[in-house]
Amino acid sequence: MSVLVVIECDKGEVKKSSLEVATYASQVAQQLGTTATAVAVGEATEDNLAKLGEQGISKVLYDAEPRLKDFVNGAYTKLIAAAAEQESAQVLVLANSNIGAAVGSRLSIRLKASLATNAVELPKTDGGQFVVKRGAFSGKALADVALTTDRKIIAVKKNSIEAQHEAGKTASVENFSANLTDADFADAPKEVVMQDQAGGVLLPEADLVVSGGRGMKGPENWNLIEDLAKALGAATACSKPVSDTDWRPHHEHVGQTGITISPNLYIACGISGAIQHLAGVNSSKVIVVINKDPEAPFFKAADYGIVGDVFDVLPKLTQAVKELG
Amino acid sequence: MKFLVCISNVPDTTTKITFTPDNKEFNKAGVQFVINPWDEYALTRAIELKEAQGGGTVTVLNVGEADTEPNIRKALAIGADDAIRVNAAPKDAFFVAEQIANVAKDGGYDVILMGKESIDYNGFQVHGMVGELLGIPTVAPAMKLDMSGNTATLEREIEGGKEIVEVNTPFVASCQQPMCEPRIPNMRGIMTARTKPLKVVEPTGDAPRTEVTEFALPPKKQGVKLIDAENAGELIKLLRNEAKVI
Numbered sequence: 001m002s003v004l005v006v007i008e009c010d011k012g013e014v015k016k017s018s019l020e021v022a023t024y025a026s027q028v029a030q031q032l033g034t035t036a037t038a039v040a041v042g043e044a045t046e047d048n049l050a051k052l053g054e055q056g057i058s059k060v061l062y063d064a065e066p067r068l069k070d071f072v073n074g075a076y077t078k079l080i081a082a083a084a085e086q087e088s089a090q091v092l093v094l095a096n097s098n099i100g101a102a103v104g105s106r107l108s109i110r111l112k113a114s115l116a117t118n119a120v121e122l123p124k125t126d127g128g129q130f131v132v133k134r135g136a137f138s139g140k141a142l143a144d145v146a147l148t149t150d151r152k153i154i155a156v157k158k159n160s161i162e163a164q165h166e167a168g169k170t171a172s173v174e175n176f177s178a179n180l181t182d183a184d185f186a187d188a189p190k191e192v193v194m195q196d197q198a199g200g201v202l203l204p205e206a207d208l209v210v211s212g213g214r215g216m217k218g219p220e221n222w223n224l225i226e227d228l229a230k231a232l233g234a235a236t237a238c239s240k241p242v243s244d245t246d247w248r249p250h251h252e253h254v255g256q257t258g259i260t261i262s263p264n265l266y267i268a269c270g271i272s273g274a275i276q277h278l279a280g281v282n283s284s285k286v287i288v289v290i291n292k293d294p295e296a297p298f299f300k301a302a303d304y305g306i307v308g309d310v311f312d313v314l315p316k317l318t319q320a321v322k323e324l325g
Numbered sequence: 326m327k328f329l330v331c332i333s334n335v336p337d338t339t340t341k342i343t344f345t346p347d348n349k350e351f352n353k354a355g356v357q358f359v360i361n362p363w364d365e366y367a368l369t370r371a372i373e374l375k376e377a378q379g380g381g382t383v384t385v386l387n388v389g390e391a392d393t394e395p396n397i398r399k400a401l402a403i404g405a406d407d408a409i410r411v412n413a414a415p416k417d418a419f420f421v422a423e424q425i426a427n428v429a430k431d432g433g434y435d436v437i438l439m440g441k442e443s444i445d446y447n448g449f450q451v452h453g454m455v456g457e458l459l460g461i462p463t464v465a466p467a468m469k470l471d472m473s474g475n476t477a478t479l480e481r482e483i484e485g486g487k488e489i490v491e492v493n494t495p496f497v498a499s500c501q502q503p504m505c506e507p508r509i510p511n512m513r514g515i516m517t518a519r520t521k522p523l524k525v526v527e528p529t530g531d532a533p534r535t536e537v538t539e540f541a542l543p544p545k546k547q548g549v550k551l552i553d554a555e556n557a558g559e560l561i562k563l564l565r566n567e568a569k570v571i
């Protein structure tokens with residue numbers, strides 16, 4: 001019996017959300033009195049994989065097959081299933097990312113496992129139960145879900161657990177092969193197109209986010225959002241009407257019908273705070289709202305607020321961040 | 326080509342969420358249910374592709390009890406040709422996926438479309454389960470879907486970018502914007518929907534694998550701390566020293 005965690009890598013680096021799930025997995029392993037092993041996918045370096053020891057991982061399985069650099073649903077599923085069998089994994093942990101959900105749902109069928117996505121806390125395992133708390137109703141509720149099969153799969157929501165770093169601990173890195181064939185790469189991407197990220201910070205992984213709504217008046221004013229984001233090292237986001245009218249690209253749209261984020265800090269500029277917008281951001285740890293209308297509903301969901309004109313307030317904030325150093 | 330579009334019946338996006346006194350179930354009293362917003366992309370795109378191909382059928386499928394029929398009729402009014410309802414409460418994602426896979430097996434569908442995720446349970450999982458149960462590829466979440474003969478070209482969203490993926494029928498795709506502009510029913514659609522076939526079938530398959538033991542509301546915010554606009558820089562100090570997030 002063991003706990004197996006899926007680690008996503010990109011350009012050699014382990015993704016931040018994967019450091020979080022590695023920590024989650026080793027804590028589950030401790031609860032169950034066993035060890036946590038990892039299987040890594042994407043483009044990784046041996047050094048960075050060995051550093052997963054800092055999150056409490058003892059061993060990392062890695063297949064250096066070049067076609068695994070990009071996400072391939074068929075091949076990833078087979079590779080991870082083979083790792084789960086080899087390690088007799090009772091619990092499999094992934095990030096609740098587009099990759100994690102795509103692979104986790106297939107694996108739940110292949111491994112006859114029960115699956116909890118969007119998990120926000122460690123499972124309760126006392127008294128033989130296995131109950132996972134997960135987000136539901138688009139951030140408006142939490143649900144405790146009992147997983148009732150022997151094998152369990154948990155996809156952990158980003159930023160729900162802080163990655164631990166025990167300096168100096170290393171994991172052993174082992175070559176691993178699942179004897180993948182061409183057929184396993186049938187759904188390999190023809191092409192991968194990465195976006196230009198403002199300031200290089202990826203929105204779904206960002207700790208800090210500066211977001212603009214219709215109150216920004218037009219795309220020509222987005223330099224105010226970008227300047228503050230750059231000063232903070234934050235990613236940029238927007239409300240739905242802003243991406244619908246092509247002021248900003250679709251991938252920045254957060255909310256019920258956009259992406260869901262849970263950064264440490266979300267700064268909303270000229271956004272009214274409609275319930276569908278809140279659904280995508282209400283699990284952010286700290287919410288700041290800047291709006292000229294004191295009655296804007298967003299203030300009810302905020303931790304800090306400034307009633308004022310974004311065109312006046314944003315430059316002041318950027319200046320203040322620069323002065324912080 | 327035969328399209329199967331799976332629709333989920335969910336509380337309207339503005340619903341205030343409350344639970345039954347034992348906190349085990351969502352309190353449906355007074356709640357307006359709608360077609361899951363993502364599923365509207367799947368439905369409209371299926372209809373568009375059928376129209377472009379000049380033939381074929383779009384079947385909508387829901388796993389739910391009789392109270393979901395108004396939204397099934399709405400999907401027919403938007404332009405689906407016929408509907409199937411598997412007569413069962415959707416107990417969990419695995420249970421739902423098995424029902425969908427069984428219907429798909431019997432019906433010989435070429436393309437199975439769904440939404441990215443349900444806005445009530447936020448599972449983001451039924452599509453992968455159905456693909457695996459049927460042994461066919463799933464592309465999720467898809468932002469674009471074009472067909473040429475039996476080959477589909479899709480844009481799949483990944484964190485920070487997109488993949489261009491080509492798959493042959495049969496396949497599963499889960500849809501999200503900006504795939505299409507979801508259609509709304511027109512008068513003629515509403516009239517014809519009344520007489521379109523809606524078949525009710527009984528569930529088959531295994532027991533669910535998960536069970537909600539308790540629902541809860543997230544912890545409430547303390548209330549907003551307002552900072553004077555004249556003194557906006559103060560906010561940054563609070564974020565560093567008090568909230569400790571920067």
Ligand SMILES: Cc1cc2nc3c(=O)[nH]c(=O)nc-3n(C[C@H](O)[C@H](O)[C@H](O)COP(=O)(O)OP(=O)(O)OC[C@H]3O[C@@H](n4cnc5c(N)ncnc54)[C@H](O)[C@@H]3O)c2cc1C
Pocket residue numbers: 212213214215216238239240241242253254255256257258269270271272273274275276277280290291292293296308309310311338362
């Ligand atoms: C099914 C459905 C799904 C939806 N999904 C989403 C979603 O995923 N994401 C989303 O964002 N929306 C979504 N919406 C839309 C949502 O209901 C709102 O219409 C939208 O969020 C409003 O965007 P906004 O706040 O940018 O614009 P508005 O509501 O127009 O608000 C603009 C705000 O800016 C303020 N303002 C104006 N000028 C200034 C200034 N100079 N300085 C400071 N403040 C100023 C105004 O006081 C106002 O509060 C959805 C709607 C539906 C029906």
Ligand SMILES: Cc1cc2nc3c(=O)[nH]c(=O)nc-3n(C[C@H](O)[C@H](O)[C@H](O)COP(=O)(O)OP(=O)(O)OC[C@H]3O[C@@H](n4cnc5c(N)ncnc54)[C@H](O)[C@@H]3O)c2cc1C
Pocket residue numbers: 145331332333334349350351361363364386387388389415416417418419421438439440441442443444445446447448449450451452499535536537
């Ligand atoms: C009181 C109550 C308790 C519940 N308890 C649980 C529970 O313990 N565990 C659990 O997993 N679920 C539970 N559900 C069911 C849940 O609401 C979903 O129907 C089911 O889990 C699938 O939703 P999902 O979010 O996982 O789907 P997702 O994977 O997010 O949905 C993706 C797509 O699948 C399709 N789809 C989803 N559901 C249906 C459907 N019913 N019919 C047709 N197509 C569909 C849609 O196209 C949707 O966009 C409960 C429901 C109720 C009302």
